């Protein structure tokens with residue numbers, strides 16, 4: 001591996017403490033009892049520190065949806081057939097996917113990035129071709145991807161984040177689609193957290209009880225088989241991850257290194273965020289968490305990241321949909337911070353003490 005090009009090893013600096021303190025002082029001057037806007041105050045303070053300014057904004061949002069297939073799908077671990085992944089590329093491109101609708105409502109820029117499906121996707125003008133292979137290999141039979149493919153997937157994510165930043169984006173959202181990716185993500189999380197599959201695997205797209213038991217069995221078998229190889233986060237992602245999971249990881253690392261705040265989506269995205277924090281010291285300082293996924297293992301992953309999701313709507317779709325749904329809250333938090341009158345401006349009496 002060429003050490004010079006291992007961008008994911010460079011630590012991320014923390015958001016600016018001086019701007020954070022200035023924003024906190026402003027919040028205390030606004031016409032409300034201090035702290036009465038609760039976490040909306042914290043959100044605005046975070047954005048002011050992240051953007052290094054006293055009037056933060058979340059108008060320009062970029063959503064990058066990474067799509068890839070998974071060899072582990074052949075083990076029967078999803079409620080849906082693998083063909084859905086490639087079919088969803090067309091749906092995303094034609095505006096029919098949930099995230100397409102949300103992106104339009106938010107006036108967000110959306111990129112669809114094809115990292116490789118079992119059946120090749122049709123060429124579509126608004127789908128970026130970043131195909132690495134026709135999906136990963138099954139991690140029941142060997143590593144999910146080669147070391148070269150791992151680096152390629154990280155770089156695909158980094159490049160998407162770099163394009164977003166070059167376009168002036170103020171908030172980055174990563175989304176994913178990939179049948180069976182809750183199994184790959186669970187495998188990565190089990191290895192990173194040294195947890196048993198029964199604690200982190202869930203129904204995904206809708207497995208029944210027997211289906212979930214089979215998924216747990218598959219995960220136990222794979223983790224036992226690769227135990228000696230899973231020496232660090234790089235090996236864990238290479239052996240057990242998926243192209244879209246690794247691309248999300250690369251995108252989050254780059255955002256953090258460039259000081260671009262990220263709104264993390266659900267189960268798969270949060271596991272990529274955990275991996276990013278393991279690869280790149282300080283990356284998680286730049287992460288906000290959009291929602292609490294209904295996938296049961298999500299809470300355990302968020303607890304490790306000390307992430308407090310903004311919404312709890314029983315969503316479990318992926319695509320970036322939970323994060324996108326939380327964007328209006330961030331916008332409102334910034335509007336309150338920027339536009340409310342201070343006590344002095346409104347000539348309102350302050351606290352008695």
Ligand SMILES: O=C(O)c1ccc[n+]([C@@H]2O[C@H](COP(=O)([O-])O)[C@@H](O)[C@H]2O)c1
Pocket residue numbers: 077078079080176177178179180181182183203204205206265266267268269293294295315316317318319
């Ligand atoms: O993001 C989540 O919390 C989430 C939870 C469950 C399922 N998903 C989506 O469902 C797909 C994976 O589910 P599965 O059952 O095929 O592993 C994949 O396309 C994900 O985007 C996403």
Ligand SMILES: Cc1cc2nc[nH]c2cc1C
Pocket residue numbers: 080084088176177178205317318319
């Ligand atoms: C239809 C469908 C849409 C999705 N979007 C993300 N994961 C998905 C899984 C399915 C099955």
